[in-house]
Amino acid sequence: MFDFKLTPSLQETQQETEKTRGRVYDLIVLGGGPAGLTAAIYAGRARVDTLVLAGSLPGGQPANTDVVDNFPGFPEGLEGPELVRRFQSQAERFGCQIELEEVVEVDFFSRPFTVRTHRATYQALAVIVATGASPRRLGVPGEDKFFGRGVSACATCDGFFYRDKRVAVVGGGDSAVIEALFLTRFAREVVIIHRRDELRATQIYQEQAFANPKIRVAWDTVVEEVLGDQTVSGVRVRNVKTGEMETIEVDGVFIYVGMDPKTELFAGQLDLDEWGYIVSDHRQRTNVPGVFAAGDVQDPLYRQVVVAAGTGAVAAMEVEKFLGEYPKSRIDKDVSTACCETEL
């Protein structure tokens, strides 16, 4: 009944923080998910001096995923946290330094590139951006006020607090329906609020949801506001077909309306597409020579562990090539002109 997860966050490199001051790394990888860790494995193995800044969710999305069933090489599937823990041990075996710091600012205009966290400022000749994606918010009044206190994006974390209560799940995809089913273990009633007249989720999940007496679906409905004084008391919703407004009384709201790439930090420095994804080419290059992007942060289409890992590997191999062409001694002088002319 108990399990004991050793997630990647265990690794502490306390002594090394001192060593990092004033040092210019070959490569800094932003993100400790499948893309970032795979990039680190490749870079470390190629003896590229690499620092990984893993942020607040070391291991990335799989750290929050029950089972990953389709990563090749694991015929029985593997728990998400265990899969990424293995990614990390492998990166460490090749000598990569991994820190749990959240990047708060980057400067890709001057070289070496600068990356700032709450704790320190780091510099590197090349950067791989692999900050992944995070759950999208609704952007309605009341959502921020109650986030963490009645509005949640993690049913496995917070489901327990809704024993015998009523909750709303917003969304209609696999995650929304899977989590709605999970929440029926605790909640007395689960209302799925979906903006269309049919669910997007896989058929078997839909069938389970429709067969579950605790679940009902509010079709063609969008949330306009999360209501409540001290705690959440309900959601104000609008029927998109009739325009009718209504209040649904609930004690909690779980939001599963998709993912957004984590790219706010890079706006104005890296080219982003209209949905906020980093624009990269098939060699994972961005518009800034020496800055590469890998994984969900640049992938609006597939968003899979194996794809993230694949692009992470490509990015690291490209970094190796980049560093070969522009070794440390030349980078200041040459790269901003020479390499930009050839690349763009």
Place this chain on the structure above:
Amino acid sequence: MPLLNEEITAQVKEQLSDLEGPVRLVMFTQEFECQFCAETRQLVEEIAALSDHVTAEVYDFVADQNRAAEWSIDKIPAIAVIGAQDDGVRFYGIPSGYEFTSFLHAIKTVSSGRAELSTEGVQALAELSEPVHIQVFVTPTCPYCPPAVMLAHQMAISSPMVRADMIEATEFPHLAIKYEVMGVPRTVINETTHVEGAAPEPMVLEKLQEAVQGA
């Protein structure tokens, strides 16, 4: 049956192989009436067996009342992670699931005596003149929780004024209700101030200072 499987055991052993100083896991249990007391005790004993530097001490919450008071333990199951001195690092409820990571982290950090905080953070904590009590509410199934717990414990290790508890909310539902926990992690500072989510160090520091000034 051991709680830790072979694979995890091997990893823990490896993680604990380079401990710098001795660590005492002071565990409080009770003969009856504690949901996961038996398992928590077993966990502590299994871990102590994996390193020469780690020892387990098991006490009875009722029979050893005075000791419980001495370690300021007020509920069970409880684990105090003690290094060269008592830094105020506590776990209430079994550190299973994702919290196992926080637990091993606490052992390692207490052993070295070095918290990894920013220079500003260390400075701000050094200036504290009043005691601060941080309680981090978690569930074992919350991947966002260990960073919040680890940060609180680092603050405790960094400052003699700060003590920090992990509280496993499902084992202490009355506390979850008392502190209005509807989502985790939720960090409660000095009873009054709270932070939702795995907030970065500067934000928690700011709240901590707010809590001290507000008092």
